[in-house]
Amino acid sequence: MLGAIRILIAEDSKTVSALLNNVLANHYRIEVVSVVNNGIDAYKSIVSIKPDFVVMNIDLPLMGGIELLKLLKKENIQTNILIMSSLAQNKDLSSRALDLGAFDIIYKPRNMTADFIRENILSVILENTRNNTVSSDSAFDYNSVIFNSNAKEAVEIEDNEKTYMDKFDDNVKIIPYNQKQVATALSISFRKPFKAPLLVAIGISTGGPRALRIMLPSLPKDFPLPILISQHIPKEFSTSLISSLQDISNIKIKEAQVDEEILPSIVYISPGDKNMGIYMDSKGKLRIKFYPDPDKKFVYTPCVDYLFNTIDEVVKDKAIAIVMTGMGNDGTSGMTKLYNDNNLTIAQDKLSCTVYGMPRSAIESKVVHVVLSLYDIAEFLVQYLRGKLK
Numbered sequence: 001m002l003g004a005i006r007i008l009i010a011e012d013s014k015t016v017s018a019l020l021n022n023v024l025a026n027h028y029r030i031e032v033v034s035v036v037n038n039g040i041d042a043y044k045s046i047v048s049i050k051p052d053f054v055v056m057n058i059d060l061p062l063m064g065g066i067e068l069l070k071l072l073k074k075e076n077i078q079t080n081i082l083i084m085s086s087l088a089q090n091k092d093l094s095s096r097a098l099d100l101g102a103f104d105i106i107y108k109p110r111n112m113t114a115d116f117i118r119e120n121i122l123s124v125i126l127e128n129t130r131n132n133t134v135s136s137d138s139a140f141d142y143n144s145v146i147f148n149s150n151a152k153e154a155v156e157i158e159d160n161e162k163t164y165m166d167k168f169d170d171n172v173k174i175i176p177y178n179q180k181q182v183a184t185a186l187s188i189s190f191r192k193p194f195k196a197p198l199l200v201a202i203g204i205s206t207g208g209p210r211a212l213r214i215m216l217p218s219l220p221k222d223f224p225l226p227i228l229i230s231q232h233i234p235k236e237f238s239t240s241l242i243s244s245l246q247d248i249s250n251i252k253i254k255e256a257q258v259d260e261e262i263l264p265s266i267v268y269i270s271p272g273d274k275n276m277g278i279y280m281d282s283k284g285k286l287r288i289k290f291y292p293d294p295d296k297k298f299v300y301t302p303c304v305d306y307l308f309n310t311i312d313e314v315v316k317d318k319a320i321a322i323v324m325t326g327m328g329n330d331g332t333s334g335m336t337k338l339y340n341d342n343n344l345t346i347a348q349d350k351l352s353c354t355v356y357g358m359p360r361s362a363i364e365s366k367v368v369h370v371v372l373s374l375y376d377i378a379e380f381l382v383q384y385l386r387g388k389l390k
Helices: 014-025 039-049 065-074 091-099 114-131 179-190 208-218 235-247 304-315 332-340 357-364 374-388
Strands: 005-010 030-036 053-057 080-085 104-107 145-147 154-156 199-204 227-231 252-255 266-269 275-280 286-291 319-323 344-348 370-372
Touching (some): 005 114, 014 114, 039 053, 039 065, 065 080, 080 091, 091 104, 091 208, 104 114, 104 208, 208 227, 227 304, 235 252, 235 266, 286 304, 304 332, 319 357, 319 374, 332 344, 344 374
Parallel strands (some): 005 053, 080 104, 252 266, 319 344, 344 370
Antiparallel strands (some): 145 154, 275 286
C-alpha cells in the first residue's frame, strides 16, 4: 500500500485555497497537511512539515514565491513546488521560478474550477508519484538506456545523477553534458542506416518550459536544421514562453506562422491554440500548416501526434523525433510511424523528466532508439548532425 502524498497549499485567495483543499483532499492518495496564505508561513511549513508537494501562488504576501524559492535554494531545502501563475502576473516571474528550481508552472485561469484542478494539478502530482514508484521488476531500467535497432535489448549507460542535481544556478547556463553517455549514443546511432535528416521535431508537455530553458540555450546559433516544437501550453502563455526562451538562447526562436517556410537555425514553437504540422509546396519547400480541430479530434492542443504524423507523411525517413517530459501518451502514435519508417527517435530519460509519462509511453511501445538525459540531448544533436551532414 502506497503512503499518502502530503500536500501543502500556499494561496492567499480564500476562494481558490478552499477549492484546492476540497479537490485535493478528496482524493484517497492525497493528504493536505497544511494550508497557509503567505510566504513566511509557507516557508515555516515546508521546513517543519516537509511536504511531498507544495501548490503555491507565485504572488504571495509577506514573502513572494520568488523570494521563497531563493531562500529554499540557499538553505538547500528540496521539495516539489508547483507554482500557480496568471497571465496578469509578470511572465519573467514564471521564468525566474523555473530557474530557481520550481517543479513546474501551472498557468492559472481567471476562473479556477474543480475540473481544472483535477486535470492540471492533481493529475500532475499523481503522475509524478507514479513515475517515482515504478517496480524494480520492470522489463527495462528506464534511466539512461540506449536501445538497439529492434528495441528488444538494452545497453545501460552510466548515469550522472549527482551532477544533475547540482546544475541549477540563478542564471540559466549551458549545462555540461555526460561525455560517456553522448559518445555511446552517437556510436550506436551512427551504426544505424538513418538518412541525413531535414528537421528535428520535439513533443513536450508538463515540465516543458523548464526543460526547454535548459536544452535550447545549449544549441548554437548556426544549428544546421530547423526545430519544430509542439508544447502543450495554453494559448495565453505560448507567446510569453517563446519570448523568455529567446532571451536566454543563441538560436532564433519564434512562434510558428501558417504557410511560412521552414528554415535551418530556427526553432518554431506552435501557438498554444494550434495543432502545428508541415507540408511541402509545389517548389519542394517545407512550410508550416495548422489543423484547427474544432471537433476536438485530438485530446491535446498543440498535438504532438499531429506534428509527427505530418512529418512522416512529408519527409518520410529524413527526420529526428524527440519525446520529452510530459504527462500522457501524446506523441507515441506518431513516433511509432516515424520509427517504422527508419527515422531516429529519442526519448528523455526518467531521471531528468518532471513527468515521465510521454517518454515512458514511447519507450514501452518499443519505438525509441536512444534515451538521453535532458542535459545530453542538445550536445548529442550537435555532434550527431556534425557527422551525419558532412
